Amino acid sequence: MNFFLEESSLFERKKYFPIVLWWKLTTIIPLRPIEFLTLQRDCVAKKTETIFQITLPRKKQRATLRRDIDITDTLQINKETYELIQEFHNYSSHRAKNKYLFTYDYYKEHKEFFGSESLKETEFLPRRQLDSLLDQFYNNVLIKKYKYNGSEKLTLGDTRHFAFCNMMLQGFNMLSIARIGGHSRLDKQQHYWGHLKYFSESWVYNLVEKHRRLDHLNITIPDAYFTEDIRRVINSYKLNKDEEFENALPVDYGYCLDNNYPNNCSGDCRHCLHYRFHPKKENLNEAINWLTDFSQTLSRKIDEQISLLTYISQTVNYDLESLTYSITDQEELSYTANELNRLLHQKAMIDSKLPKEVKGFKNE
Incomplete structure (x- = not known):
């Protein structure tokens, strides 16, 4: 748009x-x-x-x-x-x-x-x-x-559904969502909670594609063992060349491009903006497993966080007569939503390091 x-x-x-x-x-x-x-x-x-x-x-x-x-x-x-x-x-x-x-x-x-x-x-x-x-x-x-x-x-009518799910993931409480969405009762939004997992997966997918287009990630994987078709796909992504890493700091399966290292280091390279995934060919399978294992761990954490977000929102102390809600409960809801969004960003960053066309190459 x-x-x-x-x-x-x-x-x-x-x-x-x-x-x-x-x-x-x-x-x-x-x-x-x-x-x-x-x-x-x-x-x-x-x-x-x-x-x-x-x-x-x-x-x-x-x-x-x-x-x-x-x-x-x-x-x-x-x-x-x-x-x-x-x-x-x-x-x-x-x-x-x-x-x-x-x-x-x-x-x-x-x-x-x-x-x-x-x-x-x-x-x-x-x-x-x-x-x-x-x-x-x-x-x-x-x-x-x-x-x-x-x-x-x-x-x-689909965008109304998107808007509800987006507000829930941002930590809006049920009373605020109902008033903005035109619901006269809180229970009318219950079925939207069941769609948050799919909505969050779609959100991650879109962010992955954005990283691929704008940040030029996923373009430095050695292609020695790939088929001709897979090599062609990777070459189409390949904007970062080996010489770009001559002065970079070697880290796990790649390089750190942060000039202020270790001041900005978060402790895990996989979801860092300054990290470039560039494993040696003999370590390629090991390196890909290193990424995918963490991606799967984040998926489980995201599911747990969505369940927690749902529970907290449904147990907020609401006063419908005065149209107010517990500030303490809202703070907890906002904190949980922020943590969920942090996990979603991390997963998108990790998943974007592998071109989707070659994620299944190990099975060939």
């Missing part, structure tokens, strides 16, 4: 800007598709130079039972989100009289092909049209321009 915002033509940017806003908003705020589609044109406000707010199309509800939660419709947002919505205002300024942010007229104005479609007149953009725009974004941008294989596609 960030590449698209940087590289798109003005027409592409205007056409797909509802998709940009859907992604930017609903991956952070757990919005239902209908809530996103019925955002008012004046939904955001600048309160001060640093405080921005968004008003959601939710019906504010007062709790009727002791286990119910007051629903709120106003949340704080960051400056980037505020400015993105202001940019969309500029694209649709001639429709300023319409009370909705997203309109069918705007969609029709940027539509390239018109089929025979019967559509009941509506003031805001119908979901069917936003679904269609998302399909077009996959086909014309992600697949054609960025070579996405198209094997899996998100639906409009």
Whole structure:
């Protein structure tokens, strides 16, 4: 999405800007598709130079039972989100009289092909049209321009799920999540806890890919014993050459590139930013086992930490009448979430040191 915002033509940017806003908003705020589609044109406000707010199309509800939660419709947002919505205002300024942010007229104005479609007149953009725009974004941008294989596609409601899981992994308590997500009861978010393991694995995978693209890790493995296909894969990664390590400090199965060693040393090279995995060919199997064993240990620790995070969140002392919670419990929840994120970063760093195409080479 960030590449698209940087590289798109003005027409592409205007056409797909509802998709940009859907992604930017609903991956952070757990919005239902209908809530996103019925955002008012004046939904955001600048309160001060640093405080921005968004008003959601939710019906504010007062709790009727002791286990119910007051629903709120106003949340704080960051400056980037505020400015993105202001940019969309500029694209649709001639429709300023319409009370909705997203309109069918705007969609029709940027539509390239018109089929025979019967559509009941509506003031805001119908979901069917936003679904269609998302399909077009996959086909014309992600697949054609960025070579996405198209094997899996998100639906409009998936990002609400992502937002809930992301908030849980960041250490938000259940009461805060419910109020932000529009849940009137705490138990409505219970099923999301069961998806945190898969969500964290996906998060690690994406971070691994980021390390590979941006940090040029996994590119110094000796290729003496590899097949021709595997050697070709590794050569495509190989940006660091042996001569780059001439003045580096030799450590376990590689080199330390930290000029301030040992002042910044964490005690284990495997998840260190300054470490480059570069084993000698006679130690290659041993070196790979050294990495994978620690990766598996971290996987077990991550699972334990997710279970602990779930338990703590569910046992926080909540007062639903006053919409408050125990500060001590929240501090423990935040500490546990920070520890979980530390483990996730460590695992991503370790896993990124082996190109995924050659992880199974020992079995050949």
